[in-house]
Amino acid sequence: MSQAAPVTEHALLEVIPGREAEFEAAFEKARPIVSQSDGFGSLRLLRCLEQPSRYLLLIEWRSLEAHTVGFRGSPLYERWRELLHHFYDPFPTVIHFETVTEVAG
Helix, strand or coil: CCCCCCEEEEEEEEECCCCHHHHHHHHHHHHHHHHCCCCEEEEEEEECCCCCCEEEEEEEECCHHHHHHHHCCCHHHHHHHHHHHHHECCCCCEEEECCCCCCCC
């Protein structure tokens, strides 16, 4: 993969049951933090219909390094972590994808 290829960060967030509303309020505070990071493209937070304490976070980055080095190595990430990481059990695994094909309707 080229370093300049757009990358989608995928994190399945298991929020402690009963803390969903608190998590969503904290996420609204955290959302502008990540968007200030160099290489940020877009963000989507989706909530699972069958398991309402499960969320899917999708963030588009300019490159893998924009996320893993740029954002995670910045003071912005420290604030993000303070606001959100205490809601997860277990802690999410974050993986990255590159687009192979896309169709919009």
